[in-house]
Amino acid sequence: MNNDAGGDRRPSTWTREHASGLERTAENTAPVIYPPDEPTDPDNHIWDTWLLRTPDGEIADVGGYRVIVALSAPNDLLPGKRHDVATHRFYYSADGRTWTPGGTLFGDSDPLGSRQWAGSAIYDPETGAVSLYYTAAGHRDESDLSYTQHLAVAHGGSIRVDDGVHFDGPWEHDSLARPDGEWYEREEQSRGMIYTFRDPWYFEDPETGEAYILFEGNTPVPEGTDACGGDAEQQAFNGSVGIARADRDDPTACELLPPLVDGVCVNQELERPHVVYRDGTYYLFIASHKHTFAPGLDGYDALYGFAADALFGEYEPLNGTGLVATNPANAPFQAYSWLAYGHRGEILVTSFFNYYDYDRPSLDDVGLLPAAEQFRRFGGTLAPTLRLGVDGLETWIRGTLAHGHLPTKDEPLPETETERLARLRGERDGRDGYGR
Template sequence: MADRPLSDERGVRGDFSCSSWTREQAESISREETNVAPIINPSQTRLDKDLQLWDTWLLRNRFGEVTTIDGWRVAFSLTAPADLSPRDRHDVASIRYFYSRDGKQWECGGELFEGDAYGQRQWSGSAVYDDGDLYVFYTATGHRGDTEITDTQRIAGATTDRVGTATEAVTIEGPWSHEILLEPDGDWYETEGQSEGMTYTFRDPWFYEDPRTGETYLLFEANTPLSETDDTCGDGTDRRQYNGCVGVAVSPSRDPFDWELRAPLLVGTGVNHELERPHVVRHDDRYYLFVSTHRHMFAPGVEGYEGLYGWVADSFRGPYRPINDSGLVVTNPSDAPFQSYSWMVYAHGEELLVHSFFNYYDFAGDSLDEITQLSESEQSRRFGGTLGPTLRLEVDGGRSELLGTLDSWHLPTGDDTLPEPVENR
């Protein structure tokens, strides 16, 4: 794998190996029997008929392991009213929480912040339960009180100790303490003013404490500032349009509200513009870094898919090498290329489990952008708006293979016994 340290003038601190997702690696992306998920049955119903939901994350402990509160599993999702056009859901997104005893039957606990969070709306993040305190990291998008919708993004955190459990329910209440934790520095991470690409990204915070070293990190999605003369696409395309990276901050004190930016952990310069929802899973003494990305975010000359992409390293700090040589771990079938998105991975015994949301089905265009050309009723008809089946994944060093699926909203934890693996088809 081709790794490059950032140049001295950018002031590297902390001995991170800034690994690169190279065009040579990405050009080998292909659908294989080992990485294509089965077709999702569109007849499944939403968990709550009044809500559409998409990006979802499970409650974890400081070390990235899925955890429970008095035996209750807790999940968090971005949500919007069910009668809203799916294309507009990001403009009103709010975080709701859900809870389950068995990881199969889930109940909605309600809106998490109820108006006291930063931003016009809240986008994806992560949640950590630590010694009775709940920490939620989220993307504060826009500014509260703005009259127009904006896409300014800052990384925020909130905490409360008002978490209650009973025989029939989990309650999460305020008051919450909110803080803005990180903003782009313009050096390692592109500011909104510097952005000239398709979209602007500084979002998706993911808390992780390395159980081997005790070092505490916050991963996030961002873009790297590049000079005006940079061009790696080979066809005159300005590579600033394809400058996605996985950013990282360090907490010297291990305080979840105390962070210092570091140089990116992984860059996709000239390959991809959005490396969304980065997260790390420690498995078999290795560190697996995962992101989701869209087909239309790949640079010209790179034929990628909607998919979960991953890298593996022997330490959190890298260097990282792509799983399956190309980085592709899971993708949708060719006749349902947009059926799932926003994959999240967690360890369960000898396997990894992968959940995602049921996105657009009965649609096989070249890009999600084409969805907007459909009528509002057709967009709504084709949008799943709930969690899809949980995938079972085997990983062995730098190789991965899908083993089969569990039901939608089946999110096992702890000692839950899984059925014997079945064929993925």
């Protein structure tokens, strides 16, 4: 175990040996998703989504409501163009099932970047302060879209309940961090298909009280090095889970630290990293795509995870390979951008409903479809929530909840069908109740 958060610490490694064992099983494959009766937002597509949390990681209760923030784009825009205009919108719910659109998040203030990608949202009930961490993509007022990225924060605003939920400014927007070129690759250093420095996720270590920001980056691999056995093509796949020291009292404070995990030679994108702390174990989750795995590896659009007994400890891949939950083979792109949180001895996982009735081998083929078919096959709403069982380094899908059902920690969940059948047989698995 490595508790050193300083510059001499080496990241844990997701290796090609781990990833070579990736395969779908009954315990990691989600059921096929069908469209809901009504979308979360009738006017906008939404995708990457996160919950408003308190600094200690609990889901925030604001006057009896819980709140989610999501990337959004008008639903008359071709789905493949949504990242070019991504805007943060928020939604609130009293029951965790029906979500009311609250509008755009930042009001009249001007966030950094030409558009804003994923992040996290923190509400401090002691002070009423709200901090909204996000990815600033591109430059303000650019005539041609660029894909430069840096971590940013909006602070100074507040939230109130008055005939619904409202965020109030004035917001101040500050840049948090940019890649240093040593631990985290700069855009001009990139040799990969996709450049990443994004997805800031605020986390307070429950064992130390220290605050951190996790994010997605790339590890620099200079040409001519012996990484990946000197294979230049594999070296371009160099995703990492980055971390920076933060300050609970100053949302603009940010000091880069070495990565927690690197996937050099394995995967280019370790997206939306976040941690669920459970019974002394740190569960680190990421999302990644089939097409971002290095040559010679066959992965999936899926939720992947690692575990350690300290935040800066040695992370081991869950289930031996890192694969936690994926889409079925006949609907390989039906959901994406999974986000996990703890709930009454299990872990719940939300995601967005992506492309369905679509089983081509690559998302690149979506653009070959007529526009009407691209619209028809894109969900653009909250997906069914997965229920994960967890036992040490082992996880399994226990069941699902409805589209967009995001319970709080005190809401009891129904017995799964597998558990019901096992109970009728009088069987127990000795870990989390009746059988898996």
